[in-house]
Amino acid sequence: MLPTEQRLLRERIILADDHPVFRDGLRRLIQRSAPEAEIAEANDFDELLALARSGPMPAILIVDLIFAGRSIEEALTGLRQEFARSSIVVVSMIEDRAIAERIMARGVNGFISKSLPPHEIITALDAVRDGDLVLRLDASGSSIPERDNEISTLTQRQLEVLRMLSAGKTNKEIAVSLGISPFTVRIHVSALLKSLGVSSRTAAAAKAVAGGLFP
Missing domain, CATH: 1.10.10.10 (Winged helix-like DNA-binding domain superfamily/Winged helix DNA-binding domain)
Incomplete structure:
Protein backbone atom coordinates (compact mmCIF):
# COMPACT_ATOMS: atom_id res chain seq x y z
CA MET A 1 0.00 0.00 0.00
CA LEU A 2 1.30 3.44 -0.87
CA PRO A 3 1.91 5.93 1.94
CA THR A 4 -1.03 8.26 2.48
CA GLU A 5 0.77 11.25 1.01
CA GLN A 6 1.65 9.41 -2.20
CA ARG A 7 -1.85 8.02 -2.62
CA LEU A 8 -3.57 11.36 -2.07
CA LEU A 9 -1.11 13.17 -4.35
CA ARG A 10 -2.96 11.71 -7.34
CA GLU A 11 -6.45 12.12 -5.91
CA ARG A 12 -9.01 14.86 -6.22
CA ILE A 13 -11.23 15.06 -3.15
CA ILE A 14 -14.45 17.04 -2.90
CA LEU A 15 -15.74 17.78 0.58
CA ALA A 16 -19.37 18.91 0.84
CA ASP A 17 -20.79 20.02 4.18
CA ASP A 18 -22.85 23.04 5.22
CA HIS A 19 -21.15 23.16 8.62
CA PRO A 20 -18.04 25.30 7.96
CA VAL A 21 -16.34 24.38 11.23
CA PHE A 22 -16.51 20.64 10.56
CA ARG A 23 -15.64 21.07 6.89
CA ASP A 24 -12.63 23.21 7.68
CA GLY A 25 -11.49 20.79 10.38
CA LEU A 26 -11.68 17.77 8.09
CA ARG A 27 -9.91 19.63 5.31
CA ARG A 28 -7.08 20.52 7.69
CA LEU A 29 -6.79 16.90 8.85
CA ILE A 30 -6.41 15.66 5.30
CA GLN A 31 -4.02 18.44 4.39
CA ARG A 32 -1.76 17.63 7.33
CA SER A 33 -1.57 14.02 6.17
CA ALA A 34 -1.23 14.92 2.50
CA PRO A 35 -0.30 18.56 1.82
CA GLU A 36 -0.28 17.92 -1.94
CA ALA A 37 -3.85 16.62 -2.09
CA GLU A 38 -6.30 18.57 -4.22
CA ILE A 39 -9.29 19.31 -1.99
CA ALA A 40 -12.31 21.25 -3.23
CA GLU A 41 -15.05 22.37 -0.87
CA ALA A 42 -18.80 22.70 -1.38
CA ASN A 43 -21.39 24.25 0.91
CA ASP A 44 -24.34 22.28 -0.47
CA PHE A 45 -25.20 19.32 -2.68
CA ASP A 46 -25.72 21.37 -5.85
CA GLU A 47 -22.28 22.90 -5.45
CA LEU A 48 -20.83 19.42 -4.97
CA LEU A 49 -22.34 18.31 -8.27
CA ALA A 50 -21.07 21.40 -10.06
CA LEU A 51 -17.53 20.86 -8.78
CA ALA A 52 -17.55 17.14 -9.55
CA ARG A 53 -18.74 17.74 -13.11
CA SER A 54 -16.39 20.62 -13.86
CA GLY A 55 -13.00 18.95 -13.41
CA PRO A 56 -11.22 15.61 -13.48
CA MET A 57 -13.17 12.67 -12.08
CA PRO A 58 -12.94 12.96 -8.29
CA ALA A 59 -11.38 10.03 -6.47
CA ILE A 60 -13.45 10.67 -3.35
CA LEU A 61 -16.67 12.54 -2.65
CA ILE A 62 -17.17 13.24 1.05
CA VAL A 63 -20.70 14.47 1.65
CA ASP A 64 -22.92 15.30 4.61
CA LEU A 65 -26.26 13.47 4.71
CA ILE A 66 -28.29 16.54 5.69
CA PHE A 67 -28.20 19.95 4.00
CA ALA A 68 -30.38 22.77 5.30
CA GLY A 69 -32.50 20.25 7.18
CA ARG A 70 -33.11 18.03 4.13
CA SER A 71 -31.67 14.57 3.56
CA ILE A 72 -29.88 13.76 0.31
CA GLU A 73 -30.47 10.01 0.74
CA GLU A 74 -32.60 9.72 -2.39
CA ALA A 75 -29.96 11.58 -4.41
CA LEU A 76 -27.19 9.15 -3.45
CA THR A 77 -28.32 6.55 -5.98
CA GLY A 78 -27.96 9.05 -8.81
CA LEU A 79 -24.63 10.24 -7.44
CA ARG A 80 -23.38 6.63 -7.40
CA GLN A 81 -24.48 6.09 -11.00
CA GLU A 82 -23.01 9.33 -12.31
CA PHE A 83 -19.68 8.96 -10.51
CA ALA A 84 -19.31 5.20 -10.69
CA ARG A 85 -15.52 5.29 -10.37
CA SER A 86 -15.47 7.64 -7.39
CA SER A 87 -15.56 6.56 -3.77
CA ILE A 88 -18.48 8.15 -1.94
CA VAL A 89 -18.33 8.71 1.81
CA VAL A 90 -21.28 10.01 3.81
CA VAL A 91 -20.52 11.85 7.04
CA SER A 92 -23.28 12.48 9.55
CA MET A 93 -24.25 13.03 13.17
CA ILE A 94 -26.79 10.20 12.81
CA GLU A 95 -25.90 7.20 15.00
CA ASP A 96 -28.77 4.90 13.99
CA ARG A 97 -27.28 1.70 12.54
CA ALA A 98 -30.42 0.87 10.54
CA ILE A 99 -30.28 4.24 8.79
CA ALA A 100 -26.52 3.92 8.21
CA GLU A 101 -26.93 0.48 6.65
CA ARG A 102 -29.76 1.77 4.47
CA ILE A 103 -27.44 4.50 3.22
CA MET A 104 -24.68 1.95 2.58
CA ALA A 105 -27.13 -0.12 0.55
CA ARG A 106 -27.36 2.73 -1.95
CA GLY A 107 -23.84 1.88 -3.06
CA VAL A 108 -21.75 4.32 -1.08
CA ASN A 109 -18.32 3.26 0.13
CA GLY A 110 -18.49 4.60 3.63
CA PHE A 111 -20.69 6.03 6.38
CA ILE A 112 -18.69 7.85 9.04
CA SER A 113 -19.97 9.49 12.19
CA LYS A 114 -18.92 13.06 12.81
CA SER A 115 -18.65 12.24 16.50
CA LEU A 116 -15.56 10.09 15.95
CA PRO A 117 -12.18 11.39 17.12
CA PRO A 118 -10.22 12.99 14.26
CA HIS A 119 -7.70 10.14 13.99
CA GLU A 120 -10.51 7.60 13.62
CA ILE A 121 -12.15 9.62 10.85
CA ILE A 122 -8.86 9.69 8.94
CA THR A 123 -8.36 5.95 9.54
CA ALA A 124 -11.83 5.29 8.15
CA LEU A 125 -11.14 7.42 5.08
CA ASP A 126 -7.85 5.57 4.53
CA ALA A 127 -9.77 2.28 4.58
CA VAL A 128 -12.14 3.56 1.90
CA ARG A 129 -9.18 4.62 -0.26
CA ASP A 130 -7.83 1.09 0.11
CA GLY A 131 -11.05 -0.30 -1.37
CA ASP A 132 -12.92 -1.25 1.81
CA LEU A 133 -16.53 -0.50 2.60
CA VAL A 134 -16.56 1.23 5.96
CA LEU A 135 -19.23 1.97 8.55
CA ARG A 136 -18.09 3.84 11.66
CA LEU A 137 -20.83 5.03 13.96
CA ASP A 138 -19.46 6.37 17.21
CA ALA A 139 -16.42 6.96 19.38
CA SER A 140 -16.62 3.43 20.77
CA GLY A 141 -15.31 2.23 17.42
CA SER A 142 -18.38 0.18 16.48
CA SER A 143 -18.31 -0.91 12.87
CA ILE A 144 -19.74 -3.49 10.57
CA PRO A 145 -16.74 -5.87 10.85
CA GLU A 146 -17.12 -6.16 14.62
CA ARG A 147 -20.41 -8.10 14.56
CA ASP A 148 -20.31 -11.72 15.66
CA ASN A 149 -21.98 -13.21 12.60
CA GLU A 150 -19.76 -12.60 9.59
Missing part, protein backbone atom coordinates in the same frame (compact mmCIF):
# COMPACT_ATOMS: atom_id res chain seq x y z
CA ILE A 151 -22.61 -12.78 7.09
CA SER A 152 -24.64 -10.28 9.09
CA THR A 153 -21.81 -7.78 8.62
CA LEU A 154 -22.56 -7.50 4.91
CA THR A 155 -24.52 -4.57 3.54
CA GLN A 156 -27.55 -5.11 1.33
CA ARG A 157 -25.49 -4.33 -1.76
CA GLN A 158 -22.79 -6.80 -0.72
CA LEU A 159 -25.45 -9.46 -0.23
CA GLU A 160 -26.73 -8.81 -3.75
CA VAL A 161 -23.21 -9.16 -5.13
CA LEU A 162 -22.59 -12.30 -3.06
CA ARG A 163 -25.82 -13.87 -4.32
CA MET A 164 -24.81 -13.24 -7.93
CA LEU A 165 -21.23 -14.41 -7.60
CA SER A 166 -22.57 -17.53 -5.83
CA ALA A 167 -24.60 -18.12 -8.98
CA GLY A 168 -21.40 -17.97 -11.02
CA LYS A 169 -21.87 -14.51 -12.53
CA THR A 170 -18.83 -12.49 -13.60
CA ASN A 171 -18.11 -8.97 -12.38
CA LYS A 172 -19.33 -7.60 -15.70
CA GLU A 173 -22.59 -9.53 -15.47
CA ILE A 174 -23.10 -8.39 -11.88
CA ALA A 175 -22.41 -4.79 -12.90
CA VAL A 176 -25.06 -4.92 -15.63
CA SER A 177 -27.62 -6.50 -13.31
CA LEU A 178 -27.11 -3.92 -10.56
CA GLY A 179 -26.58 -0.91 -12.81
CA ILE A 180 -23.13 -0.16 -11.44
CA SER A 181 -19.62 -0.27 -12.89
CA PRO A 182 -17.37 -3.38 -12.86
CA PHE A 183 -14.94 -1.26 -10.82
CA THR A 184 -17.58 -0.79 -8.12
CA VAL A 185 -18.35 -4.51 -8.22
CA ARG A 186 -14.67 -5.24 -7.56
CA ILE A 187 -14.79 -2.96 -4.53
CA HIS A 188 -17.84 -4.79 -3.19
CA VAL A 189 -16.28 -8.21 -3.84
CA SER A 190 -13.04 -7.19 -2.11
CA ALA A 191 -14.96 -5.86 0.88
CA LEU A 192 -17.19 -8.91 1.27
CA LEU A 193 -14.24 -11.30 0.99
CA LYS A 194 -12.54 -9.39 3.80
CA SER A 195 -15.70 -9.37 5.92
CA LEU A 196 -16.17 -13.11 5.45
CA GLY A 197 -12.51 -13.85 6.15
CA VAL A 198 -11.93 -15.67 2.85
CA SER A 199 -9.62 -15.11 -0.09
CA SER A 200 -11.64 -16.32 -3.07
CA ARG A 201 -15.07 -15.99 -4.63
CA THR A 202 -15.57 -19.75 -4.41
CA ALA A 203 -14.86 -19.73 -0.68
CA ALA A 204 -17.25 -16.81 -0.19
CA ALA A 205 -20.01 -18.66 -2.04
CA ALA A 206 -19.39 -21.82 -0.01
CA LYS A 207 -19.55 -19.86 3.24
CA ALA A 208 -22.81 -18.23 2.21
CA VAL A 209 -24.38 -21.60 1.40
CA ALA A 210 -23.05 -23.14 4.62
CA GLY A 211 -24.54 -20.27 6.56
CA GLY A 212 -27.94 -20.92 5.02
CA LEU A 213 -27.95 -17.63 3.13
CA PHE A 214 -28.61 -19.23 -0.25
CA PRO A 215 -29.88 -22.70 -1.25
Whole structure:
Protein backbone atom coordinates (compact mmCIF):
# COMPACT_ATOMS: atom_id res chain seq x y z
CA MET A 1 0.00 0.00 0.00
CA LEU A 2 1.30 3.44 -0.87
CA PRO A 3 1.91 5.93 1.94
CA THR A 4 -1.03 8.26 2.48
CA GLU A 5 0.77 11.25 1.01
CA GLN A 6 1.65 9.41 -2.20
CA ARG A 7 -1.85 8.02 -2.62
CA LEU A 8 -3.57 11.36 -2.07
CA LEU A 9 -1.11 13.17 -4.35
CA ARG A 10 -2.96 11.71 -7.34
CA GLU A 11 -6.45 12.12 -5.91
CA ARG A 12 -9.01 14.86 -6.22
CA ILE A 13 -11.23 15.06 -3.15
CA ILE A 14 -14.45 17.04 -2.90
CA LEU A 15 -15.74 17.78 0.58
CA ALA A 16 -19.37 18.91 0.84
CA ASP A 17 -20.79 20.02 4.18
CA ASP A 18 -22.85 23.04 5.22
CA HIS A 19 -21.15 23.16 8.62
CA PRO A 20 -18.04 25.30 7.96
CA VAL A 21 -16.34 24.38 11.23
CA PHE A 22 -16.51 20.64 10.56
CA ARG A 23 -15.64 21.07 6.89
CA ASP A 24 -12.63 23.21 7.68
CA GLY A 25 -11.49 20.79 10.38
CA LEU A 26 -11.68 17.77 8.09
CA ARG A 27 -9.91 19.63 5.31
CA ARG A 28 -7.08 20.52 7.69
CA LEU A 29 -6.79 16.90 8.85
CA ILE A 30 -6.41 15.66 5.30
CA GLN A 31 -4.02 18.44 4.39
CA ARG A 32 -1.76 17.63 7.33
CA SER A 33 -1.57 14.02 6.17
CA ALA A 34 -1.23 14.92 2.50
CA PRO A 35 -0.30 18.56 1.82
CA GLU A 36 -0.28 17.92 -1.94
CA ALA A 37 -3.85 16.62 -2.09
CA GLU A 38 -6.30 18.57 -4.22
CA ILE A 39 -9.29 19.31 -1.99
CA ALA A 40 -12.31 21.25 -3.23
CA GLU A 41 -15.05 22.37 -0.87
CA ALA A 42 -18.80 22.70 -1.38
CA ASN A 43 -21.39 24.25 0.91
CA ASP A 44 -24.34 22.28 -0.47
CA PHE A 45 -25.20 19.32 -2.68
CA ASP A 46 -25.72 21.37 -5.85
CA GLU A 47 -22.28 22.90 -5.45
CA LEU A 48 -20.83 19.42 -4.97
CA LEU A 49 -22.34 18.31 -8.27
CA ALA A 50 -21.07 21.40 -10.06
CA LEU A 51 -17.53 20.86 -8.78
CA ALA A 52 -17.55 17.14 -9.55
CA ARG A 53 -18.74 17.74 -13.11
CA SER A 54 -16.39 20.62 -13.86
CA GLY A 55 -13.00 18.95 -13.41
CA PRO A 56 -11.22 15.61 -13.48
CA MET A 57 -13.17 12.67 -12.08
CA PRO A 58 -12.94 12.96 -8.29
CA ALA A 59 -11.38 10.03 -6.47
CA ILE A 60 -13.45 10.67 -3.35
CA LEU A 61 -16.67 12.54 -2.65
CA ILE A 62 -17.17 13.24 1.05
CA VAL A 63 -20.70 14.47 1.65
CA ASP A 64 -22.92 15.30 4.61
CA LEU A 65 -26.26 13.47 4.71
CA ILE A 66 -28.29 16.54 5.69
CA PHE A 67 -28.20 19.95 4.00
CA ALA A 68 -30.38 22.77 5.30
CA GLY A 69 -32.50 20.25 7.18
CA ARG A 70 -33.11 18.03 4.13
CA SER A 71 -31.67 14.57 3.56
CA ILE A 72 -29.88 13.76 0.31
CA GLU A 73 -30.47 10.01 0.74
CA GLU A 74 -32.60 9.72 -2.39
CA ALA A 75 -29.96 11.58 -4.41
CA LEU A 76 -27.19 9.15 -3.45
CA THR A 77 -28.32 6.55 -5.98
CA GLY A 78 -27.96 9.05 -8.81
CA LEU A 79 -24.63 10.24 -7.44
CA ARG A 80 -23.38 6.63 -7.40
CA GLN A 81 -24.48 6.09 -11.00
CA GLU A 82 -23.01 9.33 -12.31
CA PHE A 83 -19.68 8.96 -10.51
CA ALA A 84 -19.31 5.20 -10.69
CA ARG A 85 -15.52 5.29 -10.37
CA SER A 86 -15.47 7.64 -7.39
CA SER A 87 -15.56 6.56 -3.77
CA ILE A 88 -18.48 8.15 -1.94
CA VAL A 89 -18.33 8.71 1.81
CA VAL A 90 -21.28 10.01 3.81
CA VAL A 91 -20.52 11.85 7.04
CA SER A 92 -23.28 12.48 9.55
CA MET A 93 -24.25 13.03 13.17
CA ILE A 94 -26.79 10.20 12.81
CA GLU A 95 -25.90 7.20 15.00
CA ASP A 96 -28.77 4.90 13.99
CA ARG A 97 -27.28 1.70 12.54
CA ALA A 98 -30.42 0.87 10.54
CA ILE A 99 -30.28 4.24 8.79
CA ALA A 100 -26.52 3.92 8.21
CA GLU A 101 -26.93 0.48 6.65
CA ARG A 102 -29.76 1.77 4.47
CA ILE A 103 -27.44 4.50 3.22
CA MET A 104 -24.68 1.95 2.58
CA ALA A 105 -27.13 -0.12 0.55
CA ARG A 106 -27.36 2.73 -1.95
CA GLY A 107 -23.84 1.88 -3.06
CA VAL A 108 -21.75 4.32 -1.08
CA ASN A 109 -18.32 3.26 0.13
CA GLY A 110 -18.49 4.60 3.63
CA PHE A 111 -20.69 6.03 6.38
CA ILE A 112 -18.69 7.85 9.04
CA SER A 113 -19.97 9.49 12.19
CA LYS A 114 -18.92 13.06 12.81
CA SER A 115 -18.65 12.24 16.50
CA LEU A 116 -15.56 10.09 15.95
CA PRO A 117 -12.18 11.39 17.12
CA PRO A 118 -10.22 12.99 14.26
CA HIS A 119 -7.70 10.14 13.99
CA GLU A 120 -10.51 7.60 13.62
CA ILE A 121 -12.15 9.62 10.85
CA ILE A 122 -8.86 9.69 8.94
CA THR A 123 -8.36 5.95 9.54
CA ALA A 124 -11.83 5.29 8.15
CA LEU A 125 -11.14 7.42 5.08
CA ASP A 126 -7.85 5.57 4.53
CA ALA A 127 -9.77 2.28 4.58
CA VAL A 128 -12.14 3.56 1.90
CA ARG A 129 -9.18 4.62 -0.26
CA ASP A 130 -7.83 1.09 0.11
CA GLY A 131 -11.05 -0.30 -1.37
CA ASP A 132 -12.92 -1.25 1.81
CA LEU A 133 -16.53 -0.50 2.60
CA VAL A 134 -16.56 1.23 5.96
CA LEU A 135 -19.23 1.97 8.55
CA ARG A 136 -18.09 3.84 11.66
CA LEU A 137 -20.83 5.03 13.96
CA ASP A 138 -19.46 6.37 17.21
CA ALA A 139 -16.42 6.96 19.38
CA SER A 140 -16.62 3.43 20.77
CA GLY A 141 -15.31 2.23 17.42
CA SER A 142 -18.38 0.18 16.48
CA SER A 143 -18.31 -0.91 12.87
CA ILE A 144 -19.74 -3.49 10.57
CA PRO A 145 -16.74 -5.87 10.85
CA GLU A 146 -17.12 -6.16 14.62
CA ARG A 147 -20.41 -8.10 14.56
CA ASP A 148 -20.31 -11.72 15.66
CA ASN A 149 -21.98 -13.21 12.60
CA GLU A 150 -19.76 -12.60 9.59
CA ILE A 151 -22.61 -12.78 7.09
CA SER A 152 -24.64 -10.28 9.09
CA THR A 153 -21.81 -7.78 8.62
CA LEU A 154 -22.56 -7.50 4.91
CA THR A 155 -24.52 -4.57 3.54
CA GLN A 156 -27.55 -5.11 1.33
CA ARG A 157 -25.49 -4.33 -1.76
CA GLN A 158 -22.79 -6.80 -0.72
CA LEU A 159 -25.45 -9.46 -0.23
CA GLU A 160 -26.73 -8.81 -3.75
CA VAL A 161 -23.21 -9.16 -5.13
CA LEU A 162 -22.59 -12.30 -3.06
CA ARG A 163 -25.82 -13.87 -4.32
CA MET A 164 -24.81 -13.24 -7.93
CA LEU A 165 -21.23 -14.41 -7.60
CA SER A 166 -22.57 -17.53 -5.83
CA ALA A 167 -24.60 -18.12 -8.98
CA GLY A 168 -21.40 -17.97 -11.02
CA LYS A 169 -21.87 -14.51 -12.53
CA THR A 170 -18.83 -12.49 -13.60
CA ASN A 171 -18.11 -8.97 -12.38
CA LYS A 172 -19.33 -7.60 -15.70
CA GLU A 173 -22.59 -9.53 -15.47
CA ILE A 174 -23.10 -8.39 -11.88
CA ALA A 175 -22.41 -4.79 -12.90
CA VAL A 176 -25.06 -4.92 -15.63
CA SER A 177 -27.62 -6.50 -13.31
CA LEU A 178 -27.11 -3.92 -10.56
CA GLY A 179 -26.58 -0.91 -12.81
CA ILE A 180 -23.13 -0.16 -11.44
CA SER A 181 -19.62 -0.27 -12.89
CA PRO A 182 -17.37 -3.38 -12.86
CA PHE A 183 -14.94 -1.26 -10.82
CA THR A 184 -17.58 -0.79 -8.12
CA VAL A 185 -18.35 -4.51 -8.22
CA ARG A 186 -14.67 -5.24 -7.56
CA ILE A 187 -14.79 -2.96 -4.53
CA HIS A 188 -17.84 -4.79 -3.19
CA VAL A 189 -16.28 -8.21 -3.84
CA SER A 190 -13.04 -7.19 -2.11
CA ALA A 191 -14.96 -5.86 0.88
CA LEU A 192 -17.19 -8.91 1.27
CA LEU A 193 -14.24 -11.30 0.99
CA LYS A 194 -12.54 -9.39 3.80
CA SER A 195 -15.70 -9.37 5.92
CA LEU A 196 -16.17 -13.11 5.45
CA GLY A 197 -12.51 -13.85 6.15
CA VAL A 198 -11.93 -15.67 2.85
CA SER A 199 -9.62 -15.11 -0.09
CA SER A 200 -11.64 -16.32 -3.07
CA ARG A 201 -15.07 -15.99 -4.63
CA THR A 202 -15.57 -19.75 -4.41
CA ALA A 203 -14.86 -19.73 -0.68
CA ALA A 204 -17.25 -16.81 -0.19
CA ALA A 205 -20.01 -18.66 -2.04
CA ALA A 206 -19.39 -21.82 -0.01
CA LYS A 207 -19.55 -19.86 3.24
CA ALA A 208 -22.81 -18.23 2.21
CA VAL A 209 -24.38 -21.60 1.40
CA ALA A 210 -23.05 -23.14 4.62
CA GLY A 211 -24.54 -20.27 6.56
CA GLY A 212 -27.94 -20.92 5.02
CA LEU A 213 -27.95 -17.63 3.13
CA PHE A 214 -28.61 -19.23 -0.25
CA PRO A 215 -29.88 -22.70 -1.25
